[in-house]
Amino acid sequence: MADKVEVPIRMLVFTSKDCFACPKVERIVHKLVGSGMSHICHVSTIDVEKDPKIAEKNNVRTLPTIMIDEDIVLQGLVSESDIRDVLWERVIGSIIEREKVFETRKESLLYLSKNSYDSLVKEEFIRPNIGDYIHVGVMQQMIISLIALDKLVPNLLYQAGRDIGKFGVGPHLLITLHPEIGSEVRADKRFKEVMEGFVRYFSDNQSLNVPLKLAESATITEFEVNRALLQVRGLATACGAPYVGEPLCHFTAGEIAGIAEVLTGQNAAVQETRCIGMGYDFCEFEIKVSDKEIELDLSEYENEYIVENRSQHFQVILHDIATRLQDSFISPHDIFKRGNIGNEVHFTKLQQALVALRLIDPHCGSLLYAAGRELGIFGPGRDVLQRYLEDENYSWPLTIKQALTILNKFFHFGMNQTAKERWDVKIIEDGDDLKLRFFECAISSGVPECGTTFCDFTAGYIAGRITILTNKDCIVNETKCHGTGYDFCEFQINEVE
Structure with missing residues (x-):
């Protein structure tokens, strides 16, 4: 059973329809990757006219531009041999570097898992002023936005979930919830006990003092020696979600696979076969275990038509989730369809997903920023701002300083506070620089220092809100974060001239 998750190296090709050199370079890249690197490298084409903020965030000024991970490696019209040489050199270098990063990622996830366990079982809160639960709508906004924006994300979410399952607190929690797992040595019987453990893991565990609030209930609908179907109702990643026509719970599927591998000692593969996002009123996972490697094909989620369809409906989907989130505070109806467990989920489930993703693929930071910005511009709450x-x-359009004053009030608005995405917000004036400082942020609170900032979605959201208040573009950078050794998150606002 492999310890490491095979995650493709991310290659970004920045182009535009008016760039005469772009089509040739793009064809060469796809030719070279397809001829010998497709199993280790994934190419994403970024149209700078459609996604200017991603280009700005990556400091792309020349077209075409090729990036590997976070580094610009080639720009302009270059030959096939130049591209081949650089690709091989950088891809091999990235593989070596990722061997080192894997250990860092593993250590970070183990640290987060300890935090999660201490919060759940020992009641040692990571966020002492606001508690360790967030609204499920907050989680869905970020996860679904990633799925909508990039075709590699379903695979990355699965791999991130598998990391969490293998190195996180999940296996221990399953044994805590269902001790029979630890006493069964026969493989077939052990798999059965593990499945029973998952039923409890995804059920309301308040009475067992493990209140993850991941889901309302779970049942095993089919069971064979090496295969089972697990049906989950009220799952936090999809409950009450709008119809999107495809599964949403790739991270959960990966987490189930990772936990199953640890507890059964076999290889595992998990596919979400039904989902609330596909129009069902539950989520269903097919779980397979084997002593041999199991192929899991997620390529159908990378179909260009599906990806284009996601992007077209992206704003509507995000707006719908955000509106449901706000409506859930004032409506007597169970909008997110969570039954008796309410609309909260332990915030470490979101945190683990985003931290693992960010450490696996830095480009996810740009995607989250773009998604947050879209929600900031088109999402609900404009009436409150007004x-x-x-x-x-104030008279519109506002100055940056005036906009931050309004945003500070907005973030302290009752409904926003109830979502528990953060505790407090302060405006920081540092000479000519204006910053927002967030305390007890749901994304990074308790994250170990690892030299990485994690709150890209929040940065993008701030940028979007400032844009509608000032009628000007701006770039918001997270300059301080729990991941860089601080006990708060700080965002610097830079106006685009």
Whole structure:
């Protein structure tokens, strides 16, 4: 059973329809990758006219531009031999580097898992002022936005979940919830006990003092020696989600696979066969275990038509989730269809997913930023912003400083506070620089120092809100984060001239 997750190296090709050199370079890249690197390298084409913020965030000024991971490796019209040489050199270098990064990722996830366990079982809260639960809508906004924006994300989410399952607290929690797992040595019987453990893991565990609130209930609908179907209701990643026509719970599928591998000692593969996002009122996972390697094909989620369809409906889907989130605070109806467990989930489930993704694929940071910005511009809450603007007697468009004053009030608005995405927000004036400082952020609170910032979605959201208040573009960079050794997150706002 392999210890390491095979995650493709991310190659970004920045182009535009008016760039005469771009088609040739793009063809060469796809030719070279397809002829010998497709199993280790994934090419994503970024149209700078459609996604200018991703280009700006990566400091792309020349077309075409090729990036591997976070580094620009080639720009302009270059020959096939130049591209081949650089690709081989950088891809091999990235493989070696990822061997080192894997250990860092493993250590970080183990640290997060200890935090999660201490919070759940020992009641040692990571966020002492606000508690360790967030609204499920917050989780869905970020996860679904990633799926909508990039065709590699379903695979990355699965791999990130598998990491969490293998190195996280999940196996220990399953044994805590169902001790029979630890006493069964026969492989077939052990798999059965592991499945029973999953039933408890995804059920309301308040009475067992493991209140993850991942889902309302779970049942085993089919069971064979090496295969089972697990049906989960009220799963946090999909409950109440709008119809999107495809599965949403890739991270959960990966986590189940990782936990199953640890507890059965076999290889495992998990596929979400039914999902609330596909129009069902539950999520269903097919779980297979074997002593041999099991192929898991996620290529259908990379179909270009599906990806294009996701992007076209992206704004509507995000807006719908955000609206449901706000409506759930004032409506007597169970909008997210979670039954008795309510609309909260332990925030470490979101945190583990985003941290693992960020460490696996840095480009996910740009995707989250773009998604957050879209939600900031098109999402609900503009009426609240307008009310605060009138209270301050400001005239639109606002200055950056005025916009931050309005945003500070907005983030303290009752509904936003109830979502528990953060505890407090302060405006920091550092000379000519204006910054927002967030405390007890749901994404990075308790993350170990690893030299990485994690709150790209929040940065993008701030940028989007400032854009509609000032009628100007801006770039928001997270300059300080729990991941870089601080006990808060700080965002610097830079106006685009």
